[in-house]
Amino acid sequence: MRKITVINQKGGTGKTTTAVNLGAALSEMGREILLVDLDPQAGLTESLGVETAGRPTVAEVLTGEAEPREAFHALPHLTVLPSSPVLAETEKRILRERPSEYPLALKDALAGLRGFDFVIVDCPPSLGALSLMGMVYSGSLLIPLQTQYMALNGLEKILGMVKTIREAGFPMEILGILPCMYDVRTSLSRQVEEHLRDTLRDKVFRTVIRQSVSLAEAPARSKDVLSYQPGGRGAEDYRALAQEVLRHG
Amino acid sequence: MGKKTLIPEEKWEGLRHAMEEAAGTRKTSKTPGLPPPAEGEAARPERGKKRGAEEEGKKERKGKKEKEKKKKKEKKKKKGKKGKGKKKKGKG
Numbered sequence: 001m002r003k004i005t006v007i008n009q010k011g012g013t014g015k016t017t018t019a020v021n022l023g024a025a026l027s028e029m030g031r032e033i034l035l036v037d038l039d040p041q042a043g044l045t046e047s048l049g050v051e052t053a054g055r056p057t058v059a060e061v062l063t064g065e066a067e068p069r070e071a072f073h074a075l076p077h078l079t080v081l082p083s084s085p086v087l088a089e090t091e092k093r094i095l096r097e098r099p100s101e102y103p104l105a106l107k108d109a110l111a112g113l114r115g116f117d118f119v120i121v122d123c124p125p126s127l128g129a130l131s132l133m134g135m136v137y138s139g140s141l142l143i144p145l146q147t148q149y150m151a152l153n154g155l156e157k158i159l160g161m162v163k164t165i166r167e168a169g170f171p172m173e174i175l176g177i178l179p180c181m182y183d184v185r186t187s188l189s190r191q192v193e194e195h196l197r198d199t200l201r202d203k204v205f206r207t208v209i210r211q212s213v214s215l216a217e218a219p220a221r222s223k224d225v226l227s228y229q230p231g232g233r234g235a236e237d238y239r240a241l242a243q244e245v246l247r248h249g
Numbered sequence: 250m251g252k253k254t255l256i257p258e259e260k261w262e263g264l265r266h267a268m269e270e271a272a273g274t275r276k277t278s279k280t281p282g283l284p285p286p287a288e289g290e291a292a293r294p295e296r297g298k299k300r301g302a303e304e305e306g307k308k309e310r311k312g313k314k315e316k317e318k319k320k321k322k323e324k325k326k327k328k329g330k331k332g333k334g335k336k337k338k339g340k341g
Contacts, residue, residue, distance in 0.1 A: 149256055152264060159267035166273060174271060188255050199261045200268050 003138035011125035014144040014180035019122035024224035025242035027077040031117040037083035039124040045082035049222025059090040106137040147192040176205040207241040
């Protein structure tokens with residue numbers, strides 16, 4: 001079972017879009033996928049139209065009040081461990097109750113999990129406790145990055161955190177940096193992408209996620225982009241990413 | 250004409266270092282700037298004395314000596330002025 005955590009402390013970089021559509025593309029290639037929404041804003045949960053009212057979510061799974069399978073929501077091609085705003089309170093509670101062990105909370109909660117080829121974790125836009133739980137759970141990070149100047153500052157911070165976590169004894173690899181929202185018309189996008197490849201070499205995915213209306217429209221229809229517009233640019237890009245992830249092993 | 254560079258080279262150099270450190274291919278000390286603690290008894294302060302107590306003591310002693318010197322100088326000046334004043338009075 002391969003685990004991937006999609007992380008970037010900046011909001012709007014394409015984390016949720018990447019988690020959903022990479023999952024959908026891998027599923028199209030015959031893999032069993034679990035998507036874990038670790039964001040109290042529950043963007044992934046909502047974008048796939050998952051209802052959580054009266055049902056346990058990742059918050060209850062983290063505290064041990066529910067078994068993971070009780071909280072799973074099965075879609076035709078994906079399984080979702082949904083989130084809800086309650087998760088923000090749960091985060092504080094876990095920090096209070098397990099001050100030294102909280103990074104292991106998700107790892108412990110999903111310890112006995114079987115039956116999936118990939119578990120993809122969508123983190124909140126911060127480098128707080130929930131993100132740390134997600135990072136420690138998988139030990140493998142996919143970092144979506146807008147091809148803009150300000151995004152580079154954020155990337156340095158994430159890399160600093162990776163170093164700290166590794167030094168604390170948790171294995172951690174950077175699966176890859178994914179250039180997102182790539183605007184083919186601007187020289188800034190082109191330059192950031194070129195320099196990223198020159199600087200970070202094999203740590204940058206060959207795939208680039210281009211700006212696309214279908215990627216923005218799909219969540220409004222509670223769909224991933226491969227179901228919403230199978231022949232579109234967004235679907236094409238995420239299929240290419242999925243192939244790259246599979247090649248990575 | 251060369252290409253206009255929109256992002257400074259230092260930014261990329263910083264990223265390269267950050268990635269090397271994150272990937273564990275570059276070794277850095279965990280507490281940069283802090284020297285390792287000195288070994289052996291000699292480096293430790295004596296019992297009952299705070300760290301740096303010796304230096305503080307020297308400073309205090311120096312301070313006292315200087316104050317005494319200043320007081321002596323002031324006394325001399327005062328005496329000198331009185332003397333000059335008296336002479337003037339006598340002449341006038």
